Amino acid sequence: MxxxxxxxxxxxxxxxxxxxxxxxxxxxxxxxxxxxxxxxxxxxxxxxxxxxxxxxxxxxxxxxxxxxxxxxxxxxxxxxxxxxxxxxxxxxxxxxxxxxxxxxxxxxxxxxxxxxxxxxxxxxxxxxxxxxxxxxxxxxxxxxxxxxxxxxxxxxxxxxxxxxxxxxxxxQITGNATASAIELRVLPAAEFHSFTAQAHAAFTGCEWKITSEANRMGYRLSGETLSLASPRELLSHGIVPGTVQVPPSGQPIIQLADANTCGGYPKIATVIEADLWRLAQAPVGARLRFLPVSIEAATQALRTARQQLDAFVAARNISAGRLRPA
Known part of the structure; x- marks a missing residue:
C-alpha cells in the first residue's frame, strides 16, 4: 500500500x-x-x-x-x-x-x-x-x-x-516559455479549406502560446486570429485527441485525452498521434509551432513509435531487467 x-x-x-x-x-x-x-x-x-x-x-x-x-x-x-x-x-x-x-x-x-x-x-x-x-x-x-x-x-x-x-x-522536452518552440506535426482537418489563405499561413508560419486555460480536456492557444473564408454552420461531429478546433474568437483549441467526443467548431488540423506526448509535456506558457506532414509521414511516425516500444519490451525480456544505463 x-x-x-x-x-x-x-x-x-x-x-x-x-x-x-x-x-x-x-x-x-x-x-x-x-x-x-x-x-x-x-x-x-x-x-x-x-x-x-x-x-x-x-x-x-x-x-x-x-x-x-x-x-x-x-x-x-x-x-x-x-x-x-x-x-x-x-x-x-x-x-x-x-x-x-x-x-x-x-x-x-x-x-x-x-x-x-x-x-x-x-x-x-x-x-x-x-x-x-x-x-x-x-x-x-x-x-x-x-x-x-x-x-x-x-x-x-x-x-x-x-x-x-x-x-x-x-x-526532447521543452521546459518553459523562454525555450524554443515545440514543433508539432499536423494533418489538415475536415474544414481546413474553409479557412482563408491568411489563416493557413498564420497557422503554420507563426508561434502559438499555451494559455492558462489548459488541462486534460484541451489547451487554448493565443496568437494570430484564424478566420473562415465565409461563416459556416456545422452540426456537432466527432473529435479525437489532437483535433485543433477554431471557435468564433479565432484562437485555436487543441483537444486532448479527456476531450468531449463531439463538437461543432470548425477543425483546421489534427496533431498526429505520435506527437501527442509532446503536448502532454508542454507547460502553460510554452510556445508551439505546427508543421504540416503527409498521411504517410504521420503513419510512419506512429509505426516507429510503436516499434520503439516493442524493441524496449524485447530488450527488457532478453536482459532480464538490465536496461541500458541512463
Missing part, C-alpha cells in the same frame, strides 16, 4: 485509457503522455497498460507502507527517496516507511509513477483511468487527495539496489 502525503486534484490514477466508447460519449482518456507511462510499466516488468499515477501538480510526495519497486518517467524532475536522489526515467526499490518526493519539473509538465504489479483498483469499462468529467475510474473519478491510500497488486520486481534507468534521446 502507498499513502499520498502531498498532492493536488490534477494528479490522478491513469492507465492507457478506455478506447472504443466514443459512440457512448466516453472519452478515450488515459495518460496524457502514454509513452512515458508505458515505459515506466515496462521498466518494472508490468503490462504496459497497468495503472499508475499521473502527476501534473508538483511537488508530490507519497509514503510506502510495503517494500516494493517503482519507476518514474515523464518530466525532468528532481526526485528523492528519503535522502537518496534518483535521476528521471529510473526504476528502483522503495522500502516500507520510505518517502518519495517528486519536485517541480526542470523541463516538461507531467510525471508518471508506476509500481511493481500496478495499482489494485476496480476496472470500469475495461480501464482504471480516472475520468473526472464523467466521475468514474481511478479513485471514484476524482483526483488524488492527501491521506489517500492505494493498494498495490502483489508482484516481485528483481531490481538491483542501485536501480535501473533508460535514456531516450528522441524525447
Amino acid at each position: 502507498i499513502e499520498i502525503l502531498t498532492t493536488g486534484l490534477p494528479n490522478t490514477v491513469q492507465d492507457l485509457g478506455r478506447p472504443g466508447h466514443l459512440s457512448l460519449g466516453i472519452s478515450h482518456g488515459g495518460a496524457m503522455d502514454s509513452q512515458a507511462l508505458a515505459i515506466a510499466n515496462l521498466m518494472l516488468g508490468n503490462d504496459r497498460s497497468a495503472a499508475g499515477l499521473e502527476i501534473a501538480l508538483h511537488p508530490f510526495r507519497l509514503k510506502a507502507h510495503v517494500d516494493t519497486a517503482l519507476a518514474i518517467t515523464g518530466a525532468d524532475c528532481p526526485i528523492r527517496i528519503d535522502d537518496r536522489r534518483c535521476p528521471p526515467w529510473w526504476a528502483t526499490a522503495i522500502r516500507a516507511g520510505e518517502t518519495l518526493l517528486v519536485e517541480a519539473p526542470r523541463a516538461g509538465a507531467r510525471s508518471y509513477i508506476a509500481f511493481a504489479g500496478g495499482l489494485d483498483l476496480p476496472s470500469v469499462m475495461g480501464s482504471r483511468a480516472t475520468d473526472a468529467k464523467a466521475g468514474f475510474g481511478g479513485l471514484a473519478g476524482r483526483g488524488l487527495a492527501r491521506g489517500d491510500r492505494l493498494r498495490l497488486n502483489t508482484a516481485m520486481c528483481p531490481l538491483p539496489p542501485a536501480g535501473l534507468g533508460v535514456a531516450l534521446e528522441e524525447r
